[in-house]
Amino acid sequence: MKNKSKIKKQHIGKDDTIFEINNSNGGQIDLSQFRTKPKFADSQKHNNNKNNKNRTNNSAKIQNNKDNGNIIVRRNNRKGKVRKNVGSESWLKEPVGLRVVGGKFRGSRLVYVGDNRVRPMKDRVREAVFNLIGTVVCGKRVIDLFGGTGALAIEAISRGAVAATVIEMHLPTAVSLRKNLESLNLQDVCQLCKTDAFFWAKNREMHPNDDIAWLVFCSPPYSFYIEREKEILEMLCNLIDSAPFGSIFVIESDNRFDFDRLPIKPLPNKIRSYPPAEIAIFTKTELNYSAAEFNCLEKKG
DSSP states (O other): OOOOOOOEEEEETTTTEEEEESGGGTTOOOGGGOOSSOOOSSHHHHHHHHHHHHHHHTTOEEEEOTTTOOEEEEOOOOOSOOOOSTTOSSSOBOOTTOBOOSSTTTTOBOOBOOOTTOOOOOHHHHHHHHHHHGGGGTTOEEEESSOTTSHHHHHHHHTTOOEEEEEOOOHHHHHHHHHHHHHTTOTTTEEEEOSOHHHHHHOGGGSOOSSOOEEEEEOOOTTHHHHSHHHHHHHHHHHHHHSOTTOEEEEEEOTTSOGGGSSSOOOGGGEEEETTEEEEEEEOOHHHHHHHHHHHHHHHO
């Protein structure tokens, strides 16, 4: 029977463009196919949008103040709840605190696309994580499974990591991530993979094939630990099996996930809480690998 590779499809924008991720294209999405401004279906739709924009611009009401003859500009106040979520606006912005906190790129600002699905790790949490990792970050190869802004990979490179593979499937985020890498001239040491992290983890031919130990960051949307827990655990099992000994894994979740379910149980002093984030760190060693293999077989079974 002919083997059929699993196909991952992603719908982007209003034009219903479909990108396929499969073995034939190496799991990569070509960013050149992505249009940041979707085309209008017809000229009537374009005209309607233009008219709506004009009506918005003309919402300011100007009236003459009869008492002193001055012109007063009054703008219509929007009623309803104010949107407080960071990233709720559609334009590009740089939220306060999104910067590299240590190493040679310390203080460098990072672009953030402003999308709610992207959850950059806070500066204080990122700094605490790298304090827990310590100087062993030097010489490691970074694997950032849910890249987002690229802040974790860039922070690691800034502190001495030699290379990074950053995986990001959401195309607008990948475009912004690439800008962050280019702004610091990291294109030669950071590989941006526009693909699905679960797909990447299953395909060992996509993994680095040298003996450099990894520094793996698993920081997905918190809901994945509930809705896709089995996939998350299988992904970690695949990566533990593939990673060289001495590789470090950093897991970020919220308090709904039990770290005891991880293939390698973190030491108590490597579990920290920075609400809402919960951080666990463990290292693949020869001693705990056999137990991890057993746990992974049990979870896959």
